[in-house]
Amino acid sequence: MNTEKFQEYLKERYYDQIKWYETKSSRSNNWYNRIQLALIVFSAMTPVLIAIEWGLSPSSLLKWFPIVTSVLVAILTSALKTFKFQENWISYRTTCETLKKEIHFYEAGVGDYADAEDKQALFVDRVENLISRENTLWLSVHKEQIRRGNKV
Template identity: 40%
Template sequence: MEVEKYINDRLDGQINWYSDKSSINKNYYYFFKTTEIVFAAIVPFLIASSEGLYIVKFIAGVLSIAIGIISGVLIAFKFQEKWIQYRATSESLKHEKYLYETKSGMYLKNPDFSVFVERVEFIISKENSDWTQIVISKEVKPETPNLNS
């Protein structure tokens, strides 16, 4: 495979994918976290000013439930972790690309294309492995029964 084709088809595509996914996860995180904070700030005010007003108490209850749901969504989907991980991967790939294109760093003495490809593929593979760990860490694992008892 030619250098330009690899960079254009594989590397730039991966950089764009990780950058886009990072932005999406960042936006989700900020939206849900901001909503959670605003709702949490409103609830005590509503409760304090709800004397005799059933609808205000009801709204405070609904907002409290929404806070719990939003917290669960943030924990389950791990938007912040994915945002940071995807951004780091995108930046690592860009860094590797710039080092190779400018024949800097390790490419100063060894501008071998195969070394470049190995390093890029390692970064992508490592991110895939890290992503798997994020997904696994959010699953609840059933306890294994002790059969020796």
Template identity: 40%
Template sequence: MSETEYLEERVEDQIQWFDRKSAINKTWYRRCQLVQLIAAALITLSGIFIGKSGLYLQYLIPLLGAIIAIISGILSLYKFQENWIQYRTTAENLQQEKYLFLGRSIPYDEPEPLKLFVERVEAMISHENNNWGQNMRKVSKEHQSGLRDIL
């Protein structure tokens, strides 16, 4: 694989993938946080209406509490914030590595820098894949432990 092919087909592709995944996780994290914030604020504000329309509040307050609990579970399970930060970091690291390589800056100021570049980029990608696998195993164990606690 030539230098140009590797840069375009592997490095750019991975930078774009991590960038997209980072943006998706950021969006979901912020949406969930916003829903939690609004639900918590509505629970607090519902105290103003106690006695005036208690029938609605007896259903609304527990419903809002359940929404907060569900969103907390979703955030814990899918780890949107952690993924957002990790994917963004990996995308930025790959981008920086690409620019160091293109500029033939240290450590790429040697006669054949492509081999070192490929090794370093693949190590970053492999590290990210390993982190993802570890996180999935951790989530699976937490999920199984939570099910045992419920049962």
């Protein structure tokens, strides 16, 4: 592999994939943390709202607060299970960090790169295998969810 093609690969594929995995990891992490915080708040509020003697008329809207918070807990818990924000965050972050590590090994000429005849071709092959493995894992997880009827 010549240097020009390798630089093009780095620019158009490798760094693009790192950016994609960083973005997806960050978004999944943010969603996971927000939903977890909301679950903590709503779960803590529900028994308090039930225990409070509102002294309100039966037609008061405040009597619905405990019911609403309970429903929100159920919805948010289902969203965490369905969309797998934590699992995606960890998977995307792991792939991203593994991709980043690969270029350091390449540049330092260590590991498999120490004795490689064509270090650039080896780098491309290893990076594509990492990306392919992540894609295959993602596909198998989603096929299993569809098979179980968890996701359409």
